[in-house]
Amino acid sequence: MRVHVILACGECKNRNYHTAKNKRKTERLKLRKYCPNCRKHTPHKEVK
Numbered sequence: 001m002r003v004h005v006i007l008a009c010g011e012c013k014n015r016n017y018h019t020a021k022n023k024r025k026t027e028r029l030k031l032r033k034y035c036p037n038c039r040k041h042t043p044h045k046e047v048k
Helices: none
Strands: 002-009 015-022 030-035 040-047
Touching: 002 030, 015 030, 015 040
Parallel strands: none
Antiparallel strands: 002 015, 002 040, 030 040
């Protein structure tokens, strides 16, 4: 079972990406993605 999550930039807090993760994994997802607002790669965290 997978759930949809939203990823927000760690610097500007802009919500840029949508992805899916395993529902049984309880920890929050953290990925390094490109932010078009900051125009650089930044860590993106899962938000509610």
